[in-house]
Amino acid sequence: MFLNLRTLLSSAFAVMIILLTMLLSYVIGNQSTRSVELSIGSSLAAEAYQMSEKLDHFMWSRTGEVEVLSKLNAFQVPVDKKEADGLLNQLKSSLPVFTWVGFLDSKGNVLSSTDNILLSQNISQRPVFQEGSKGTYIGDVHDAVLLSKLLPNPSGEALQFVDISVPVHTGEGLVTGVLAAHLSWEWSREVEKSIVTPLKERLKDVEVFVVSQKNDTILLGPKELVGKKMTDETLQKARTGANSWTVESYGRDNESYLTGYAYGDGYQNYPGLGWSVIIRQPADVAFASVHQLKRNIAYSGLVAAVLFAVMGWFVAGWIVRPLNNITKTADLLSTGAKVEIPASTRFKDVAVLSESLRNLVNHLTKTENKLSYMSDMALHDNLTGLPNRTALDEFLAHAVSKAKQNRSTLSFLYLDLDGFKKVNDTLGHATGDALLQEVAFRLLDCTRDNEIVARLGGDEFVVILHTSATKPMQEAEIVASRIISKINLPIIIQGENIHVGCSVGAAVWSPDGADTVETLRLADEALYISKRSGKNRITFEAAC
Template sequence: MSINLRTIFAGAFAAVIILLTVLLSYLIGNESSKTAEVTNGKSLAEASYQMSYNLNHFMLARTGEVEVLSKLGAFQEPVSEDEIAGLLNQLKESLPAFTWIGYADTKGNVLSATGDILEGGSIEEQPVFQNGIKSPYIGDVQDDSLLAEILPNPSGERLQFVDIGVPVKDKSGRTLGVLAARLSWEWAHQVESSILAPLEERVEGADVYIVSNNNNRILLGPSSQVGKQMSDLALQLASQGKNSWLIEEHKGSQTYITGYAYAEGEMNYPGTGWSVIIRQSADIALAPVHKLQNSIVLSGMAIAVLCGIAGWLLAGWIIRPLQRITESADELSSSGKVEIPEFKRIKELSILSRSLRNLVNKLTRPEPEPFYMSDLTRHDPLTGLPNRTALDDYLAHAVNKAKRNRSTLSFLYLGLDGFKKVNETLGHKTGDKLLQEVSFRLLESTRENEMITRIGGDEFVVILHTSAAKPMQEAEAVAKRIIDKINQPFLIDGEFVHVGCSIGAAVWSPENQDTSEIMRLADDAYYISKRSGKNRITFETAV
């Protein structure tokens, strides 16, 4: 089964674009994924640190307010319970985060409290009293069934609190009691909202966890997770006081980008000891990257279709000359009278059409030109040009023709300037390719009935049919055209190569019977051009 050239071109173009699209999609996706991970990870780490800082700052401020209150004269003996109650209620009204504030004596009996709640009762068994009687104390988040029954709760949700306990001392340093306060955990949600609101603009779908240092219990997070224990690597790193981000895999499939930080204290304040974990699903984080990859693939498929069509059209443009040559050959086989079309835009087609035209001329002319190109022993194996043997045969025929037409033959003996340097620097393989390209440019610079021969190395001989009236002017025009073409850069194996061209010329006329003498004169003129600065033409005339 054979496949036509147009199908091959269209398929090749489409296949190359598809492969490039897949490669580009992979490379861009890979780099974009890394960038998205780093960007989101840094944002989550920054938000974790900011939230841990805000938690600490809030608790430090509330603890400081309770400490300042404990030093007021109303708490010194004799105790003024009414004055203390007024101060406590005033503080609670100023800071609604305080759910309850009370003052207890050294035995834990509540002497005064906000809203008269628990007055006359005892908090002796509570950690806030047991620890606060010794030194300033901040407790962990906890439920309080007693306050939950007493305090109003319109939402019906479980109430959680954070305890602050501060010892009350007289001027001599003797402990008089404990000033205890309970903060509603609702303020932590406000801190969470203040952090997440700007974060959502950069990181979509992030979950926030506040985890206690006691048993790694989740204090704040998705409702289904609150109260459970966390054992993630991010929590272990946060518990060590570190603040950064990482990529974690959960349950063997779900992957998260996780930022973490630890709520360290400042100054004399020990800190809450809570860890802040903020994580985002990698699927959400990389969704824009996947969208970009899909866009690249779709665009690549569209381009592949267009390139396939372009390849189809280009192949049609290329094979059209071949079809014309084929049609001419078919007509030749049937009628015997046809002219092969000539094409000069494409090198291979130019050579093919020139060879076929020479063949047809040989077969159809009554007095044919010598068919010097048909014998492999008569042409140069590297360039395909006729060799010295073919040149001698050609000259015998050309001289007879010139005598009949009373015209002249102009001999151009030319060589390349800088060819040796090309061989030495770029290698003989590049030098061989350069000679092939030079041969093609010589063919472009001459007419079909004129002879171009490679006689060895980088030296060529061109035989021109010129008039009897002004042969030197006609030969000079062709020589200048050759020099201009050779001076243009050659693109060989992706690298531009530059060479020049020196030419020696001599004119044969019917009065000069010996063409070998004219060849010698052209050779001498060539070396004069070389010695005179190269890249020029020099004429020698017979004596």
């Protein structure tokens, strides 16, 4: 039974394109997912850290302002109430975030306060006084029922505050009172806006949470969740002090989110209140571009499969007509003689073409192997098998391009054996050749795979090292010292212990410096300096 080549080829094209599309969709989809996870996750983690740092920096700044204010003479006994009132009101006027600031005597009586709120009242039972008497105190976010009734509240929402209080000391160190302040928690909304607004311009449906260490209470976030307890595993990860991101599931629907988190561990001498910042985005939203990419690949694959099937149909028809001439020509080119086309019961044309092309490929492969061998011989030293000067030039062309991209350097080590001539003269050239082969092996053992050891002739070698931009000489010196130590070890040839030394000249090439020819010349000059100054050492020359 004969199969129609046109049908077979068009079907094969279509199947291959569909399979390739599926493979590409899987590979690109996975890689894109990982890339998006890393990109967005790192962005969310960075924003969480930035917000955490801003919150701690804000509290550190306000605490410092209250501490500085407490040192002023107006709050020393006897208290200058007029001056104290003026300072407190000025602080509130300059920084409206201070909703109330008051000075309390050692018994908790309010002697001076902004807008005279709570004036003459005793708040000795409040933590802001009790803890402030002992030292600097920063209280977590809380409600203040009494103060909320006395302060203006146009929004009608429950007011929340953060406390700061510091003791006021006499010159002898005695506590004479406490300077206390309530900060409106609304300032955190400004920090949130400064972080989230630009973030939402880039990422859709982003949610931000600030969670208190006390009872895991959500201090800042979507209105319906503020004041509730957060039980997510991400919070526990943040509490370890890590700043990273993860993909986790939340809620009854087990919806996945890409989540960045950070932990507020303070700023400078401010220890922090242990607030955790969590910023998350629904995974479906985060990976929407990946899903769209997969759909586009699938649609493109289907269209390509149809196009290639049609193309295969016409190409097959075009191939069949000259098929016999192609096979005859291929056989003539490969054997030099006319060959009768063998008969075939199935896939006749394909069988004949396959056999003919196989002959041609075998012939070309043999020729290519010969050419490859000849090319390889032209680039290597016959004695040691090391790259020669031509191979060195080709290596440098690629190495320079790579170093310029990486903003790194190349270190040139120009080597010459000390005492090699004596070995040749006393033990013969065969021993000298064996010595050079062992030296080549030891040099290769001192370098990495992406570096080169080349023999320029005689007992001269060049080693090219990939070194950093910051300390290339130190790195090159380490390798050079290792080479000298290796060469100095005895070399046993036909029962003879042979000792030779190694002088090294070195120069560093950088992307902003001279070309490699000049660097090699400088390394050569440095080699002769090593020779003249005692041999068996390394000398550096700086490239221009």
